[in-house]
Amino acid sequence: MSPQKASENEEEYFARQVIEKKKKDAAEQDAAMAEADQQQLRELHYMHCPKCGHDLVEIELLGTKIDTCTQCQGIWLDAGELEQVSGQSEGGFFSSISRLFT
Ligand SMILES: [Zn+2]
Structure with missing residues (x-):
């Protein structure tokens, strides 16, 4: 192997290293962005009704905490x-819910 050939290979090697590093950085940046986006979504939607956007309130009914709009x-x-x-008997949980809104 000639010295020139060796240094070309070396250059290629380092160029590849730089590209790989850039790709890795970009992937990490994407992941960080996705995490930030998800965090933002959570903050935006947390305890808001998915249908109408109003506030949800957490109430406890027969030992189960439910969110109602x-x-x-x-x-x-x-x-x-x-x-x-669903494990609770008829006349339990579901009738308690229906009584809430009547
Ligand atoms: Zn609603």
Whole structure:
């Protein structure tokens, strides 16, 4: 291998290193942006009704905390809460909810 060939390879190697670094930085920047966007979304939507945008209030009903909309009276369950309330007997959770709005 001639010395010139070796240095060309070296240049290529470093150029590739620079490109790889740039790609990595860009990917990290994208991830940081995505995280920032998600954080912004969470802040914007947290405890707001997904249908009408009004404030949700958290109420506890038979041991389950549910979010209800003060405007459209929608009811939102967090993950796992449906399983929690569906195990309750008829005349329990669901009639409590219906009494809330009557
Ligand atoms: Zn609503």
